[in-house]
Amino acid sequence: MTLTAPAEVLLNPLRDPQDRRLPRIAGPCGMVIFGVTGDLSRKKVMPAIYDLANRGLLPPGFGLVGFARRDWADQDFTQIVHDSVKQHSRTPFREEVWQQMASGFRFVPGDFADDVAFEQLRETIQELDRERGTGGNHAFYLAIPPSFFPDVVSQLKEHGLSQPDTGSWRRVVVEKPFGHDLESARKLNAIISEVFPPESVFRIDHYLGKETVQNILALRFANQLFEPVWNSNYVDHVQITMAEDIGIGSRAGYYDGIGAARDVIQNHLVQLMALIAMEEPVSFDAHSLRVEKQKVLRSLRTPSRLDLHTSRGQYTAGWAGGQKVPGYLQEEDIPRSSTTETFAAIRLDIDTRRWAGVPFYLRTGKRLGRRVTEVAVMFKRAPHLPFDAAETEELGQNALVIRVQPDEGVTVRFGAKVPGTAMEIRDVNMDFAYGGTFVESSPEAYERLVLDVLLGDPPLFPQLEEVELSWQMLDPIIDYWADHGKPDPYESGTWGPRSAVEMLARDGRVWRRP
Amino acid sequence: MAIELTDTTASEIAAALLTERRKAGSPAMGMVLTLVVVTDEGDHYDAIKVAKSVSREHPSRILGIIRRPNRGAASLHAEVSIGGSGSSGETVIARLSGELARHSESVVLPLLLPDSPVVAWWPRKAPDDPAEDPIGALAQRRITDCAASGTTASKTLLTQAVNYSPGNTDLSWTRLTPWRALLAAALDQYPARIRSGRVEAERNNPSADLLIAWLWSRLRVDVERTFSKGPGLTSVVLSTGGGDIEICRPGGRLAHFTIPNSPNRPVALKRRETAELLAEELRRLDPDDVYADTVHALCRLAGKTAKADVPQTGKRRTSTSTRAQTAKHSQTASSR
Numbered sequence: 001m002t003l004t005a006p007a008e009v010l011l012n013p014l015r016d017p018q019d020r021r022l023p024r025i026a027g028p029c030g031m032v033i034f035g036v037t038g039d040l041s042r043k044k045v046m047p048a049i050y051d052l053a054n055r056g057l058l059p060p061g062f063g064l065v066g067f068a069r070r071d072w073a074d075q076d077f078t079q080i081v082h083d084s085v086k087q088h089s090r091t092p093f094r095e096e097v098w099q100q101m102a103s104g105f106r107f108v109p110g111d112f113a114d115d116v117a118f119e120q121l122r123e124t125i126q127e128l129d130r131e132r133g134t135g136g137n138h139a140f141y142l143a144i145p146p147s148f149f150p151d152v153v154s155q156l157k158e159h160g161l162s163q164p165d166t167g168s169w170r171r172v173v174v175e176k177p178f179g180h181d182l183e184s185a186r187k188l189n190a191i192i193s194e195v196f197p198p199e200s201v202f203r204i205d206h207y208l209g210k211e212t213v214q215n216i217l218a219l220r221f222a223n224q225l226f227e228p229v230w231n232s233n234y235v236d237h238v239q240i241t242m243a244e245d246i247g248i249g250s251r252a253g254y255y256d257g258i259g260a261a262r263d264v265i266q267n268h269l270v271q272l273m274a275l276i277a278m279e280e281p282v283s284f285d286a287h288s289l290r291v292e293k294q295k296v297l298r299s300l301r302t303p304s305r306l307d308l309h310t311s312r313g314q315y316t317a318g319w320a321g322g323q324k325v326p327g328y329l330q331e332e333d334i335p336r337s338s339t340t341e342t343f344a345a346i347r348l349d350i351d352t353r354r355w356a357g358v359p360f361y362l363r364t365g366k367r368l369g370r371r372v373t374e375v376a377v378m379f380k381r382a383p384h385l386p387f388d389a390a391e392t393e394e395l396g397q398n399a400l401v402i403r404v405q406p407d408e409g410v411t412v413r414f415g416a417k418v419p420g421t422a423m424e425i426r427d428v429n430m431d432f433a434y435g436g437t438f439v440e441s442s443p444e445a446y447e448r449l450v451l452d453v454l455l456g457d458p459p460l461f462p463q464l465e466e467v468e469l470s471w472q473m474l475d476p477i478i479d480y481w482a483d484h485g486k487p488d489p490y491e492s493g494t495w496g497p498r499s500a501v502e503m504l505a506r507d508g509r510v511w512r513r514p
Numbered sequence: 515m516a517i518e519l520t521d522t523t524a525s526e527i528a529a530a531l532l533t534e535r536r537k538a539g540s541p542a543m544g545m546v547l548t549l550v551v552v553t554d555e556g557d558h559y560d561a562i563k564v565a566k567s568v569s570r571e572h573p574s575r576i577l578g579i580i581r582r583p584n585r586g587a588a589s590l591h592a593e594v595s596i597g598g599s600g601s602s603g604e605t606v607i608a609r610l611s612g613e614l615a616r617h618s619e620s621v622v623l624p625l626l627l628p629d630s631p632v633v634a635w636w637p638r639k640a641p642d643d644p645a646e647d648p649i650g651a652l653a654q655r656r657i658t659d660c661a662a663s664g665t666t667a668s669k670t671l672l673t674q675a676v677n678y679s680p681g682n683t684d685l686s687w688t689r690l691t692p693w694r695a696l697l698a699a700a701l702d703q704y705p706a707r708i709r710s711g712r713v714e715a716e717r718n719n720p721s722a723d724l725l726i727a728w729l730w731s732r733l734r735v736d737v738e739r740t741f742s743k744g745p746g747l748t749s750v751v752l753s754t755g756g757g758d759i760e761i762c763r764p765g766g767r768l769a770h771f772t773i774p775n776s777p778n779r780p781v782a783l784k785r786r787e788t789a790e791l792l793a794e795e796l797r798r799l800d801p802d803d804v805y806a807d808t809v810h811a812l813c814r815l816a817g818k819t820a821k822a823d824v825p826q827t828g829k830r831r832t833s834t835s836t837r838a839q840t841a842k843h844s845q846t847a848s849s850r
Contacts, residue, residue, distance in 0.1 A: 012701045013708075013733050014698040015701075016732075019804040021688075021691045025696075028776075056695060061777070094782065132777060
């Protein structure tokens with residue numbers, strides 16, 4: 001997918017484009033993780049690195065450096081990685097894979113402001129280049145809150161860590177949130193781009209690493225079946241839902257003041273929407289994909305009456321899934337007067353020929369009915385039904401549902417005759433389950449993304465422009481909410497506030513129960 | 515769990531599968547292929563177990579065909595089961611006795627899943643020409659395992675190579691994938707002209723024969739074969755002007771990877787289980803063109819002529835473009 005790939009194939013006589021058994025193994029390289037003690041590193045990044053090694057996709061001699069404010073030696077860090085791998089990795093633990101990796105583990109103790117520590121980091125990296133042959137190629141994974149980015153990034157620059165020698169690379173990996181509004185996103189980017197060129201910045205939106213999300217592209221562009229109906233002639237509207245059954249848990253400090261729209265809609269849902277709505281890219285390289293996604297984001301239109309076409313809510317105490325749970329305002333460390341929304345639903349329109357008049361409804365929330373992420377493309381009813389009303393009473397709209405998680409797959413919903421002498425038509429489901437058809441081999445999103453960082457393959461990573469465009473869309477809505485009262489309460493374990501239902505009822509539609 | 519059917523027919527077996535599936539609430543099985551396992555009474559237990567575990571990754575209808583040619587009158591007995599032990603597909607174990615053993619395709623044909631690919635696997639002894647075998651002819655992918663024939667493994671491999679048809683592969687080729695990936699990665703990291711090569715393995719190791727043929731056909735240099743006590747492949751050396759690229763795996767688990775001007779690095783290179791090999795095979799169901807090139811090279815090295823490699827029309831569902839590519843490939847291989 002990168003521009004360098006064909007050249008490599010020509011150079012290396014052992015590579016052949018026909019030889020699809022051979023995986024692309026990342027070249028010699030290492031990774032430095034800032035914030036090794038956090039959940040993200042322990043539950044996602046480190047297990048993903050092990051899984052990659054286990055699948056034989058990491059280069060021999062891969063180096064992993066941990067950086068944190070702990071008084072640890074290399075062995076202590078090795079123990080942390082060991083525990084996290086044992087607990088969270090997808091593939092079975094194998095001693096020889098562990099041996100291959102463990103000799104490349106290093107730990108650098110220190111503060112983000114500590115010059116001595118960064119000097120030590122530089123020496124450690126050089127030592128890895130010498131002893132493990134990492135070749136000067138290193139990725140810096142910032143698994144830390146964005147408020148620390150300026151410190152770390154400027155330290156990397158000061159100690160000459162951000163500047164690769166000729167023929168090698170340095171990359172930086174950042175996680176969402178990419179700011180909390182347009183201005184802060186730009187500021188954050190200014191800090192990073194001062195030190196790293198845009199092609200070396202990898203923003204991780206783990207949703208884009210999910211198989212089902214990538215499958216949206218396959219479904220749309222590899223098939224003849226769906227494309228003809230993928231437009232306003234046939235599609236009535238699209239619902240994109242990401243629901244969680246849990247509350248904010250231990251994320252109070254992060255979540256309060258951020259809320260559902262910034263946390264989820266700005267990145268995951270808008271990216272999903274772009275993949276559903278975009279035109280066919282000329283090829284699947286990073287640039288062509290990005291061009292098409294940006295076109296969608298540029299043609300987004302927010303509703304003119306934000307009071308009628310958006311909804312926000314805050315969960316209250318109640319019973320969810322058989323457990324008594326507190327409301328948002330009763331959660332630990334949340335101010336009693338907080339107006340942070342835990343549920344957000346918005347209507348967006350896309351001003352293109354393909355989608356004019358087809359609203360996209362995006363909703364997300366915590367403490368909803370169940371954990372589910374899906375995209376439902378709802379089709380128009382047939383223009384004429386040669387049956388009488390009683391016969392089609394139970395026939396709904398045809399729907400194509402892309403289930404992103406859990407239970408990944410695709411459902412097609414259509415009407416079928418109920419067996420019997422009378423003509424009666426009822427909705428039925430036709431299912432394709434990822435879990436059933438290609439089970440075990442389905443890698444975790446982080447595996448794919450970490451490997452892409454090491455290979456330097458950027459199609460799945462949102463670039464600055466996409467981040468800015470989505471903030472541009474969301475900022476007016478968030479500002480409007482900030483100036484107009486409080487979120488509507490909804491009982492935990494339900495599908496959101498009354499206002500969300502009314503918002504769709506105004507358009508003559510209802511939310512699907514996912 | 516399993517339904518036993520004695521003195522039965524293929525249509526009764528098909529009906530039993532349908533009933534079982536209905537009983538399970540008609541789960542959307544999403545089966546992607548039919549895997550025909552041709553085995554005998556002694557080996558079927560392990561083979562079916564492997565097939566079932568692979569069925570977790572590639573949900574399939576497994577047809578275990580056990581031939582018992584010398585036992586009296588023609589009869590068909592079958593065990594039918596769905597799901598179970600973590601597999602999500604359907605399993606039929608069919609015992610074919612008497613004259614029926616020579617017409618096993620008549621049992622297999624009605625039980626193939628509609629529209630989806632058919633894979634035939636011979637875990638132990640395989641026909642000399644799998645594509646001409648009645649069951650092999652129904653399949654678009656035919657998997658053999660030369661290593662299973664022990665001391666005659668290299669000879670068996672050569673027979674398979676001479677009779678190669680698109681869609682054939684051998685597990686001794688699959689075993690090489692991690693080695694080949696590492697070698698290719700080594701040349702990515704150290705792009706130099708290779709002067710010669712050396713492959714060291716235990717005697718009668720068909721994977722070593724294939725690796726030599728592959729290196730010879732790709733690099734066009736002499737590759738020496740040396741012998742060790744194993745297990746399996748023990749080392750590969752590619753000599754360049756600047757020093758040797760070497761992968762050495764003495765114990766069958768952990769290897770050492772050396773390229774010039776770089777430190778020696780450990781790398782996990784475990785000998786894989788049959789289930790993992792089979793799972794890799796099932797990931798791609800079109801003819802393996804690189805394998806085709808390699809067996810042609812093997813034939814040339816051994817001074818044998820390969821059977822005509824353009825497939826007979828109408829026999830398999832190979833697309834025209836694949837066929838054209840295969841033909842083109844074999845041309846380049848033989849013009850070398």
